[in-house]
Amino acid sequence: MSTPSLPTPESSARLREALIAASFTADGLLDLLGAPAYAALARSETVPALRATRGDTPLETLVRLFLLQQPVPAALAGVALPLEQCLADGWLVREAGGAQDCVQDGVQATVDVRPYGGDEGQDWFIVSDLGRAVGGAGGAGTRDEAVVLGVGGASTTLAGITVRTPVSSALDLGTGSGIQALHAAQHATRVTATDLNPRALHFTRLTLALSGAPGADLREGSLYDPVGDDTYDLIVSNPPFVISPGARLTYRDGGMGGDDLCRTLVSQAGERLNEGGYAQFLANWQHVEGEDWQERLRSWVPRGCDAWIVQRDVQDITQYAELWLRDGGDHRTDPAQYAARYEAWLDEFEARKTKSVGFGWIALRKSGAEFPSVTIEEWPHPVEQPLGPVVRAHFERQDYLRTHDDAALLADHFKLADEVVQEQIGLPGAEDPEYVVLRQNRGMRRATKVDTVGAGFAGVSDGSLSAGRILDAIGQLLGEDPVLLRDRTPDAIRLLVEQGFLEPLGSTLGPLGQVGHRR
Structure with a gap:
């Protein structure tokens, strides 16, 4: 090429x-x-x-x-x-x-030169190998080891979930055609981009130059080797996360056994992050027989880092193998060769006792907390990008909850976050609903059931009264002991804060990451 x-x-x-x-x-x-x-x-x-x-x-x-x-x-x-x-x-x-x-x-x-709209409407151009801008239904369809892909769904997903705050330094690890480095150049004083494939570094130069962006410090090598002991305020990576038998294609196959590449990438990120810095990755992980997948991922989280891990999809091993065989164009080869490659994937999974493979996002924030917050969840439902402000707000809420005991929580004032609606579910004509649902129309678009107290609390949370005074009023209205109500409700309030339904006005948090102020 x-x-x-x-x-x-x-x-x-x-x-x-x-x-x-x-x-x-x-x-x-x-x-x-x-x-x-x-x-x-x-x-x-x-x-x-x-x-x-x-x-x-x-x-x-x-x-x-x-x-x-x-x-x-x-x-x-x-x-x-x-x-x-x-x-x-x-x-x-x-x-x-x-x-x-x-x-x-x-x-x-x-080369392929693909127009791409920036975060603030900039006209950018992503440069990649011919015909490799996106995989499409038939996959990338290539067996060229050093091919450089352009813009695809994974690229835009990572760009959308990345926290975009001004930082001194950012690292794009496994830069490919340079799309993450291009985004980072808009809010980082210094951008370092690495790749094992020297062709990728060349394409990143072209992408940045043609987009009118500042140049980056380009370094060749694997994982964190090219950056030595350097530390960063932001690390992003859309790595070669595919769990495959061998490292046939540089752009997708990590070359380590199972999900070891993703584990290494995540577990070593903590020592490369500055205090308060973020590391955000796309990753695949194995679901292994006899092992809880959430505990597997929990073991990846580096010391001193909060984590938010979201599993977006799970495929059984046959679906997974077929997806990546199509991606590499193997479905268009001799049937016997295709069958042999398929067998090799299944042999690899059988040897590692892998029953399925998960895909999702991993976000770390170096908090230095004595008791870090690690949230691991499955969320296959539609979301609204960009989610960068939502990711930032999630970690800010962890700081708030970590520093507020129940007494401080009840003394604070809360506001129902913007774009949250309340739905009453029940039979037509019934006097009271069977249950009440709070639903977000933005960001993660979560929905959660709440009881009568929770619904009443959320409904009147406009920042004018403290949480404790609201509970006292609800207790009087329902004929419940306000002391018992104050004792059992903080956990429910914490959950609503953690999931972004309630905004604590005593902090700098605003709805879904916007700035809020105490009234």
């Missing part, structure tokens, strides 16, 4: 200007293709986009060139781009057999 020469900053700026001038942006693509074709392109289905780009406008030319990997006449490319510069820098090559000076000859892209 050939890669383009690294453009100079001046030439990258000129190419970027040409792409934006032609509306080769995320918004421009949506306007040109329409929502169905745009969504199909994200699934690596190109036919709708080909039908929508039959004209000769600069935008249609760029879509065919960089996204659909179609040759275009040099004359059309010259209208859309600084042609000679793109040829000299290696972004484009002339079709084989074409005369060097004939403007009617075709040119082709050497």
Whole structure:
């Protein structure tokens, strides 16, 4: 595979200007293709986009060139781009057999350049290998060991859950095409990006340069080896987490047995984090016979770190093997070879007593607490991205709960978080509901059942009265002993605070991570 020469900053700026001038942006693509074709392109289905780009406008030319990997006449490319510069820098090559000076000859892209919208509407461009921007229904479909993928669902998931606060230093471990480093460059003074694959570091340079972002400190190597004893305020990684028999594909296979790569990545993060720093990962983990999967993950959490681990999906071993066999294009090989590879996956799982594989997010925050908070849960339900503010608020709530005993809790004031609604569930015409549900319409979109006291407490929590005074009023209304009510209710209040239904106004917390103030 050939890669383009690294453009100079001046030439990258000129190419970027040409792409934006032609509306080769995320918004421009949506306007040109329409929502169905745009969504199909994200699934690596190109036919709708080909039908929508039959004209000769600069935008249609760029879509065919960089996204659909179609040759275009040099004359059309010259209208859309600084042609000679793109040829000299290696972004484009002339079709084989074409005369060097004939403007009617075709040119082709050497890389995939994909428009990508930044957190604040910036026009960014992710550079990756041809045809590898997303896996789509058929997977990446490659057996090229050093291939560099572009934007996919995992990339955008990690970008969305990452805490975005100004920091001095950030580490993107296993940078790939550089999307996480690009995000980090917007709020970190210094960004370090590492990868075992030197091609990935080259693509990260291209992504940052073409997106107009500051450069990063790029280092080659595995796991934390390239950074030595350096520490960071933020660590992010979408690692090669696939649990596979061997390390055939650098971009996905970790090369360690079972889920050891993810375990190592997480367990060694604590010593690389500054106090108060965050580490956020995507990971796979084994569900092993006779072992509780939550306890397995609890053992990964480094000393002195709070953790929030969310399992988003679980696949049995046959589903898992089939998914990644398709991803590598093995389903298009000789049936006997496919069967042999399938057998190898099942042999690996059988040897490790693995019955299924979980996928999800792991977020750490170095709190230095004597008794760290470790929350491990299964949440396969839809969520609303970005979740970075929700992750930050989760850990801030742990600080609050850790420093407030029951007496302090009852003395504090609370407010029902924004976007929380109360639903009464019961038979039609019944005088009283069977139960009451509090439901979040934002963030994690949690729902929780509450009893009469909990529903009453949440309903009147507007910050004007302390928790204790509210319970006294509820006790009087229900004819319950207020002392007993004060004794048994704090645990329920803690749960509602922990899950983000109630905002403690005595802290800096606001609804779902926004700033709140005591009234």
